Amino acid sequence: MAEKELQVREKQEVQTDAEHTMPGAVFTPAVDIFESEVAITLLADMPGVPSDGVTIDLHNDELKVMGEVESQGSKNETPLVREYETGRFHRHFSLSDRIDQDKISASMKDGVLRLVLPKVEKAKPRRIEVKSD
Amino acid sequence: MAVVRWKPGFFGWHRDPFTEVDRLRREVDNLFGAHGRGIASTAGVFPALNLSEDEDNLYVRAELPGVVPEEIEITTKENNLIIKGERKIAAEGEKVSYHRREREAGSFRRIISLPTRVDAEKVTAVCKNGVLTVTLPRAAELKPRKIEVAST
Numbered sequence: 001m002a003e004k005e006l007q008v009r010e011k012q013e014v015q016t017d018a019e020h021t022m023p024g025a026v027f028t029p030a031v032d033i034f035e036s037e038v039a040i041t042l043l044a045d046m047p048g049v050p051s052d053g054v055t056i057d058l059h060n061d062e063l064k065v066m067g068e069v070e071s072q073g074s075k076n077e078t079p080l081v082r083e084y085e086t087g088r089f090h091r092h093f094s095l096s097d098r099i100d101q102d103k104i105s106a107s108m109k110d111g112v113l114r115l116v117l118p119k120v121e122k123a124k125p126r127r128i129e130v131k132s133d
Numbered sequence: 134m135a136v137v138r139w140k141p142g143f144f145g146w147h148r149d150p151f152t153e154v155d156r157l158r159r160e161v162d163n164l165f166g167a168h169g170r171g172i173a174s175t176a177g178v179f180p181a182l183n184l185s186e187d188e189d190n191l192y193v194r195a196e197l198p199g200v201v202p203e204e205i206e207i208t209t210k211e212n213n214l215i216i217k218g219e220r221k222i223a224a225e226g227e228k229v230s231y232h233r234r235e236r237e238a239g240s241f242r243r244i245i246s247l248p249t250r251v252d253a254e255k256v257t258a259v260c261k262n263g264v265l266t267v268t269l270p271r272a273a274e275l276k277p278r279k280i281e282v283a284s285t
Contacts, residue, residue, distance in 0.1 A: 004237075004238065004239035004240070005239055005242075006180075006220060006238075006239040006241045007179055008177055008178060008180070008181055009237075030235040030236050030237075031233055031235055031236070032222075032231065032236045033231065033232040033233040034225055034232065034234075035229060035231075035232060036225075036228050036229045037228065040232075041225070041229075043236060045198040045236055045263070046198065046263070047197065047198040047264050048196065049262060049263075050262050070262070072183070072194050072264055072266070073185055073192055073266075074187070076187045076188075077185040077187045077192060078186055078187065079183065079184070079185045080185055080186055080248060081182065081183065081184040082183050082184075083176065083181035083182050084181040084183060084196060110198060110199050110200065110201060110260070110262070110263045111196070111198035111262045111263015111264065112198050112199040112263065
């Protein structure tokens with residue numbers, strides 16, 4: 001595969017009608033979501049979010065992923081060039097009810113969240129035999 | 134669209150030139166994404182950088198989620214800082230099917246010219262939670278120095 005050059009993508013601010021209760025910008029993290037026979041896995045880019053800054057909320061088949069960022073730099077610094085903004089991350093998805101909520105696992109590494117949502121047994125694919133008369 | 138007052142001019146009716154200039158400036162600002170938040174237009178090169186300074190150092194920061202420190206190469210050359218690297222996204226196996234694929238892998242290489250001279254020997258870089266911080270100490274002769282006034 002030829003080496004691909006990364007392009008700058010502007011961070012997407014969350015568009016919502018509701019007002020945020022906390023001040024500061026809120027961004028939508030870029031995600032990969034893939035599914036295997038046993039689980040749905042979500043990877044989200046959330047730079048600046050420490051392991052304890054992630055909140056995952058699964059309620060009524062709605063999955064909410066939130067990330068609180070640590071501030072970058074100290075207050076004594078004077079900004080000279082600002083090409084990107086920092087702020088919290090927030091994104092939500094609606095899921096089917098096939099997730100085994102007790103077995104959800106999440107880990108954070110180098111600013112990437114990996115969330116594994118195991119499927120419940122009965123939702124695993126089942127081969128259906130077609131009978132002929 | 135703002136309501137613009139029309140003024141009778143020499144050749145009839147035309148717009149107030151100052152309002153026109155102001156409108157043009159706002160449109161240019163919008164075009165470059167500066168919504169009054171102090172965001173500079175990006176250089177169009179990955180990664181986007183934030184540069185700041187304090188008395189002793191310059192700080193260059195970039196958000197590089199999922200980039201392992203071993204894949205980042207930082208070099209200084211005269212007054213320039215070069216950040217090179219590659220973001221790799223491991224394959225998740227043959228059997229998975231994707232619902233969404235928004236994250237991108239690839240290489241990057243960016244050069245930024247620094248506003249002051251730095252002590253190249255003492256440059257340090259840390260990558261924490263996917264945020265790279267390069268700390269560049271100012272060259273010794275540029276550091277603010279307090280001069281005592283002696284009395285004779």
